[in-house]
Amino acid sequence: MLAEERQNQILSMVNSRGSVSITEIQRKLKVSRETIRRDLLLLAERNRLRKTHGGALSLERNEPEMEVRQVTNVEGKRSMGRLAASLVPDGASVILSSGTTMQSVADALLVREGLTIFTNNIVACGKLAGHNKNRVYMLGGEVQPANGATLGRDATTMLMHYFADFVFVGAGAISPSGWLMDYTREEGELHGLMLQSARTPVVVADHTKFNRYAPVRVDNFDKVTHLVTDRQPDQAIVTTLANLPLELLVVGRDDS
Numbered sequence: 001m002l003a004e005e006r007q008n009q010i011l012s013m014v015n016s017r018g019s020v021s022i023t024e025i026q027r028k029l030k031v032s033r034e035t036i037r038r039d040l041l042l043l044a045e046r047n048r049l050r051k052t053h054g055g056a057l058s059l060e061r062n063e064p065e066m067e068v069r070q071v072t073n074v075e076g077k078r079s080m081g082r083l084a085a086s087l088v089p090d091g092a093s094v095i096l097s098s099g100t101t102m103q104s105v106a107d108a109l110l111v112r113e114g115l116t117i118f119t120n121n122i123v124a125c126g127k128l129a130g131h132n133k134n135r136v137y138m139l140g141g142e143v144q145p146a147n148g149a150t151l152g153r154d155a156t157t158m159l160m161h162y163f164a165d166f167v168f169v170g171a172g173a174i175s176p177s178g179w180l181m182d183y184t185r186e187e188g189e190l191h192g193l194m195l196q197s198a199r200t201p202v203v204v205a206d207h208t209k210f211n212r213y214a215p216v217r218v219d220n221f222d223k224v225t226h227l228v229t230d231r232q233p234d235q236a237i238v239t240t241l242a243n244l245p246l247e248l249l250v251v252g253r254d255d256s
Contacts, residue, residue, distance in 0.1 A: 006031065007039050014049050014058045018173055018212030021055035057213060076206050076230035077101050079251040081108040084204050084228045088166055090114055095159070095167035095194050096124055098149030098187075101204050103127075105168050118162050120150045120190065137162070139190075151186040156193055167198035171205035173212035178240040180221040181214035192219035200225050203246075207231035 006029060013020050013028065025036050044051040049058060081104030088094060088109060093116040096102055106124035109115065113132040119125055120139040129136040141155035169191045172182035180203065182188040195201045201224045210233050227241065228249045241248060 001029070001031075003039070006035075007043055010036070010039055010056075011043060011048055014056050017058075017208075018214070019052075019055060019057045019176065024055075073206050073208065073230070076251070077104040078107070080204050080206065080228050080230050081105040083249055083251055084168055084202060084226075085109045085112070087200065087202065087226065088112060088115070092166060093117075093164040095119070095162070095164045095198055096121055097167075097169045097191055097194055098122075098124075098147050099170040101170045101206065102168060103148075105204060116164070118159065118164060120155050122148045122150070147187075149187075151184075151190060156190055159190070159193055159197060162197060164198040166200045166202060167194045168202050168204055169194050169218075171203055171209045172214035172216075174205060174210050174237070175213050176211050176236065176240070178221070178237075178244065180218040180224075181212075182216045182218050183214050185216050188216035188218045195220035195223050202226045202228060204228045207233070210234070210237050 009029060010025055013025060022033055022036050026033055029036070040049070040051045040056050043049045044056070049056045077100060080101065084105045085108035090112050091114045094109070096106060096117060096119040098121040102121055103123050106121065106127050109128065110131060115128070115134045117128055117134060117136045118139060119136065120141065122143070125136055125138050128134050139150055139155040139158050141150035141152040144151050171180055172187070175181055182191060195218070201220070203221070203224050203226070205227065207230055222244055224244065224246045226247050226249055230251045232250050233241070238248070
């Protein structure tokens with residue numbers, strides 16, 4: 001394999017996951033650790049990634065476009081949506097964040113009756129409002145077409161007046177150290193406030209969000225009672241999550 005081809009593969013791995021270890025690169029490319037270290041150093045000098053002790057971090061800090069996310073892991077998101085919605089009884093109050101995974105949760109909630117819903121998710125609002133005797137409150141703020149959401153001070157100020165039975169929040173990333181992370185400060189602040197505004201705070205995140213980084217750390221992950229995902233995370237993440245007071249719910253796992 002030519003050096004340029006190898007470096008491109010390394011860069012692709014880093015950008016697709018957000019972070020990657022030398023061991024993971026070595027396992028995939030079958031080259032020596034010294035070769036990988038030299039490649040990482042060269043890519044870091046070119047400003048293509050950030051070299052860390054034992055691996056590298058992506059410098060890509062933008063979330064994929066909505067059109068891309070809507071066609072990514074569709075079945076996994078539907079399954080997670082159904083599992084998350086199974087926690088909610090008829091007549092409950094629910095805070096629902098934005099994003100394509102949350103749209104799947106909204107779809108699964110369509111079978112419930114008499115819900116009171118607070119959301120900044122424009123698509124979910126359209127689906128749930130006026131359906132099965134639901135009451136829906138749309139959080140104010142600036143409309144962000146890229147996320148199909150309202151964000152900003154008006155959204156957080158309005159949310160401060162409410163408290164719900166359940167809150168469902170997506171994840172931009174969940175870092176190896178167990179941080180919940182997002183891509184903008186506005187999203188991070190709103191999602192952190194959401195997590196402290198319900199009796200049962202739930203994070204819904206597919207397997208691609210683990211072992212990644214995003215620019216903004218979201219507060220109150222330590223208050224989360226359930227983490228819903230579509231695949232069993234690797235043991236390192238499971239060990240990290242074991243330090244948090246949450247229950248890991250994995251789609252299709254009988255002992256979840």
